[in-house]
Amino acid sequence: MKSYTLITGASTGFGKALAIECAQKKMNLILVSLPNSGLVELGSFLKSNFKINVLTFEIDLSTKENCHLLYNEVKKSKGSVKYLINNAGVLSNGLFENLSEDYFLTQIDVNITAPTLLTKLFIDDFKTNSPSGILNVSSMASFFHLPKKQVYSGTKAYLLSFSKSLRKELKKYGIWVSIVCPGGMNTTTGLCLQNRKLGWASRQSILNPEDAARETLKKFFKQKELIIPGTINKLFMFLDSVLPTSIKNKLTNRAI
Template identity: 35%
Template structure:
C-alpha cells in the first residue's frame, strides 16, 4: 500500500467548516476512513454521519481545542484509544486576527500561534514517525498565500503561515522517496468563517482573487495526491506568490498592509 491508496485513515483538524469540510468530503469520496477534529462536536458528528452514509466509509468525530497547550497530545491519545492509526494528517485548523499587533489582545494572538504553529508541528511530530515506519502516508498543511510575505495589520497570522510553509517544504524533502509526502496548501482569500473571525469582511483583500472553499480543497487534495510540495489555488494567487520574488520586500509589505485596510 502507498500514499495514493484509498485504504487510509485520514485525520483532519478544523473539520467543522470551510476548507476542512470540503477536504473531508474529498477524502471520503476517495474511500478513506476519516477522523474529524474540531471544537464543535455537534457539527463533526453530523458530518461524520453524512459522509459515512453517502460513501460507505468509517468516519468518527473527536472534539478537541487545539488552542490549549495540551490539545495536540490529548488528540493523539484519544485517536489511539479509539484504535485509529493515522496514515494522513491534515493540519487545517487555524485562524487570523486583523488589527495592529500592539492593539490586539495578546492572549488571543498567542492562541493563534498555538493553533497555527505549535499544534501542527506537535501533531506532525506525533504521527510522522509512524508513517515513515510503515512507509506510507503524508501530511497536508493548510498554510496561506500570506506565507510568502510579511503582513502589516495581520503580523502574527502572516508569520504563522510563513512558518507552516517553511516547515512543510523542509519535511517534504526529508520524507522524499520514503513513501510519505508533505504538501503545503497556500490559498489566497477564501469566503469562509475565517474572514468573519478575522473581521475581514470589508478588506480589499476579499474583493479580488477570491477562490471558493470547494475549489481550494480540490486543488489541495489533487496536489497532495500528486506528491506536490506546494499548491497555490487560483490564477491571481499564483501571480501574487510569484511577484514576491521580484518586488522589493518593502513594497510587498506596504501592499499587504493596504489590502488589509486597517487605519
C-alpha cells in the first residue's frame, strides 16, 4: 500500500495550488474534482514531471454514495490516505431570499457532509499511517459575518468547530487536525477580475493561491491548529478580537 495525500476540489484555485505544492514536496497524490475540469491533465502533468504517484478521480462529492464510491476506488487502487485535505466547496451566490433550494442544499452537502464523511471513511487509514493529518479548508467568512455569505459562512463555521473538537479526539492516535481560513484569493478568472477592481486597501489582503498554499502547508506540517494565510488577514483577525461589535457591524455592513 502506498500512502497518499488526498485533495478534494483539486482542479482549480486553492486546491490546485495545494496539489502543486505537495507535488513539489514529492508527496503522492489522490486528486478529486468535478468531471471536465482539467483534473486529468493536471494529474498527468504532476505525475510525469515531479516523479510522484498520482491518482485522479472525477467524482461529484455532493452525495453520500459518491463519497463511498471515492473511498472504494481508492482502496481498489491500493491507496492509503496519510493526509486528507478537504478543500472542495461551493461558494456563496447572492442574497438568501434569491438562492434556490437546490443551490444551498448542495452547498451544505459539499461543504459539510462530504468532508465529515470522508474524514470518517478514511479514519483507519490515518491510524495506520500515523503520524498523519487532516486539513480542513474553512474561510475567514467563518469569523466575519458578511451579508450574501449566509449559508457559506455557516458551513465554514461548522468546519471550524468540527475540526477543533475532532483534533482533541484524534490526538491520542498521532492524528492532528488543522483548519485553514483563507481570505480573498485569485482563484477563478471571475474572482481574479473582481479582485482587481477592488480598492487599493482591500486589494492588499488578496493572496495568490500559490502563496497561500505554501504558507498553509508549512504550518500544517508544524501541526498548527488554526492557519490564517497572509499578513493583512492576520491583522484582520487581531482587529476582530479587539474591536467592539458595534464598530465591526458598521464595517461589515458597508461590504454589502
